[in-house]
Amino acid sequence: MTDLAEALLQGRTSFNDQCHESVEMSVSADSDVPTRKLRKTSFVQNLGELPPGVATFADNRRRIDFVLVFTDEADEGTIETREYYHTSLRKAGLHVEEVNPEVEGEGDDGTNFVLLHAPFDFLLKRTEQMAWKMPLNDIEEYESASATNSCYRHFETPLDTHRARPVYYTAPFRKDRLDVYLNHDKPDKFFTSAQRSRLVYDMLQSAQFSDKKSDIGIDRLLESEVYTAAYPLHEGSPEPEPVEPGGDEQPETLRQELKQYWARWGAFYKFQPLDHIREYFGEQIAFYFAWLGMYTVWLIPASIFGLIVLIYGLATMFNDPVVNQTCGDNNTQLCPSCSTCDTTFLNKTCLYARLTRLFDNELTIPFAILMSFWATFFLEYWKRTTAKLAHRWDVMGIEEEAERPRPQYCIAASDYPQQPNPITGTAEPHFPTSNRTPRYFTGWSIISIMFMLLLIFVVGVVVYRTIVVVLLTKAKLGGAASVVTSATSSIINLIIILIMSKVYAKLANVLTDWEMHRTESDYEFNLTLKMYLFEFVNYYSAVIYIAFFKGRFSGYPCHYNLLFGYRQEECAAGGCFYELAQQLLIILLGKQIFSNFMEFVTPRIKLFIENWRRKRKYGELVEHETDQWSNDYHNCEEYGGLFSEYLEMIIQFGFVTVFVAAMPLAPLLALLNNIIEIRLDAIQFVVDMRRPVAMKADGIGIWQNILEFVVKLAVVANAFLIAFTSDMLPQIFYMYHYNHHHDGQSGLDDYVDYTLAEGYQPHACPSINSTGNLSETCRYRGYRTFSGDHTEWYYQLLVIRLAFVVLFEHIVFVIAGLIDLIIPDIPRQLYLKIKREEYLSKQALVEAEAEEDEMRD
Structure with a gap:
């Protein structure tokens, strides 16, 4: 019996993202649960033990790196476009598996899933083409992304204090020098799930869906509704499973760690x-x-x-x-x-x-x-x-x-x-x-x-x-x-x-x-x-x-x-x-x-x-x-x-x-x-x-x-x-003015009265040929004479206000400019660190080539 048939009979594990529970189901012809219909698969690749929370193909070995979704409601042209696109993906090296779940008593709900897996060799090739930097074998140091001062420890998460990511020297990836990179002998750990999905997405964006060279990209297919969705998978449920009934829940996947230590109100x-x-x-x-x-x-x-x-x-x-x-x-x-x-x-x-x-x-x-x-x-x-x-x-x-x-x-x-x-x-x-x-x-x-x-x-x-x-x-x-x-x-x-x-x-x-x-x-x-x-x-x-x-x-x-x-x-x-x-x-x-x-x-x-x-x-x-x-x-x-x-x-x-x-x-x-x-x-x-x-x-x-x-x-x-x-500003100017011009009066005495002008009440306004009733006046905010003209104080204050605006912004902008000149955007220590890493990375590649030449000799 083939490995594929054995996997189908023995069952497989998948994850419920909504109910936050893990379920193992057996897939058979007489099953009462949604049946997985397998249309097209490729050869089985031994990737070793997969991390927790990773969904796989039916063989339980090849991890799913990306998912495309489409419905049955499509014309013949759309179906041909989709099939051409799947063929292009297979030619590029991706493994494709199509799934059409059925719902009991109702049959097919019309939703189809296209599962994609990227083999290790495909990922290496795409990484080299995109000139990504990958970590070398030499570890530099351990450090946290947040502050390391002891007074900040209370504000750090366990991910920072106990599971800090090691920092490695990196160099642009070269497939012919694979052995100098970290985890080169562990295909399941060489790439993170995010890196895998990004490399697959780049392939999806460059694959053709017709004979025209310009007809490429998953985005155009989504826009044309050939597919209804395209996305990488989450790593299982966001909630961890208890180790034993009534026991503590321990996060196993990075998604669960982020949920427990970051994505919560506490x-x-x-x-x-x-x-x-x-x-x-x-x-x-x-x-x-x-x-x-x-x-x-x-x-x-x-x-x-x-x-x-x-x-x-x-x-x-x-x-x-x-x-x-x-x-x-x-x-x-x-x-x-x-x-x-x-x-x-x-x-x-x-x-x-x-x-x-x-x-x-x-x-x-x-x-x-x-x-x-x-x-x-x-x-x-x-x-x-x-x-x-x-x-x-x-x-x-x-x-x-x-x-x-x-x-x-x-x-x-x-x-x-x-x-x-x-x-x-x-x-x-x-x-x-x-x-x-x-x-x-x-x-x-x-x-x-x-x-x-x-x-x-x-x-x-x-x-x-x-x-x-x-x-x-x-x-x-x-x-x-x-x-x-x-x-x-x-x-x-x-x-x-x-x-x-x-x-x-x-x-x-x-x-x-x-x-x-x-x-x-x-x-x-x-x-x-x-x-x-x-x-x-x-x-x-x-x-x-x-x-x-x-x-x-x-x-x-x-x-x-x-x-x-x-x-x-x-x-x-x-x-x-x-x-x-x-x-x-x-x-x-x-x-x-x-x-x-x-x-x-x-x-x-x-x-x-x-x-x-x-x-x-x-x-x-x-x-x-x-x-x-x-x-x-x-x-x-x-x-x-x-x-x-x-x-x-x-x-x-x-x-x-x-x-x-x-x-x-x-x-x-x-x-x-x-x-x-x-x-x-x-x-x-x-x-x-x-x-x-x-x-x-x-x-x-x-x-x-x-x-x-x-x-x-x-x-x-x-x-x-x-x-x-x-x-x-008016208050400061008032204090300065009266401290210098009015003996015995200082501070803000009578300031409010000075800011209020006097004029006629509306019903006592004078006509063209007559004078209003001077006994019926009122006060209003403004620096005006009784006739409505601006006072000398108004113009003096206007000059002060404009001078303040010019002085304020010039002082701030000049100091800000000096700060920008004095403080470089890249700290000097980081600049030196970058240069040293470039040197050491080149040295690592040179030494690897030298060792290879010695072995040949």
């Missing part, structure tokens, strides 16, 4: 095992978690600084002279805030003055300066960390081969003559530039219209605020009118932001597809640019309006500027700083809560609905599926990339840096969110999501450039916030 205070994440998911995903983890750690000191500003404001809000002047003045009559509002007294704005003091106090300017340097140092430190990790993971300076055209590009360009690739010379689909230019122009025109629509929504919220204030004032709500209006308008603005984000995300993808970008990198760049620009306007437009425009064009008593027949909004007597802080708080908190809720709940709802549908159609048996590939397909959501994750964090980074002067609590709120975000993303990757292909990367890509832009923008924005929105 590990929120632990460092991330980056080496193990990289080993299982690849460098691209590992870099995302490395960046997110370092950003979260750096938020700790920023949160402490912000709390100090808040605590100082809380401690001084009841004895601050400016606040006390506002709260104790019941004689100063303020002008009405709207056309139908009544006059009120200054002390009615006491609450706003106290709340503004929380964020706008003597520590605001030092805090903004500190956060500007914090962002600069963070970026520089991340560059150095990127270099260290890129070297550690052997991806420093990686160069991908000439990119292939995107599947959508190839399909759309199939009606046009092919042209040779400028690098490879191979004929490939080409979409004429003359046809692309109008599409590109039209796409950006539509985006410009969307930007205008966002601005219309902002104006709409402004009009809403204006109208609601009038209505609530008529309802005799008094001071509560502005509070209710501000809060409700912020919530409405948040709802508009969330809806527009969803709408634009779909529109941006459609437009970027329509623009026909040839390569994936071009596509990602244009999509990222569109999405970030839109989200920037979407999230920040209302904040920018309050910070820099509100109340500056409203006019003054008897000369108010109208908008749709209503007076424009004005800042309260204490300024707009409190309202700005409130807007930032609601948007930041609301966005984070909504995003985390949707990220956690949405996949579970989808899975529940899908399982309910399949259970209803195929019966209870679907709950007991034991094949790893079937569980990964039916019970895990498809990996959608890191784009949305990066975009969410970059928008948050903008709130933390660009507007931090107005919201010192932003770093603390971001810190609390990111602690949840890390574990939520980890659980998704390890448990809820199909395993992604382990892609190589040497950093975070285009997001690094966007971070640098945000850091520079933060410096300028905080300078303008302090200069034109905060009251700190």
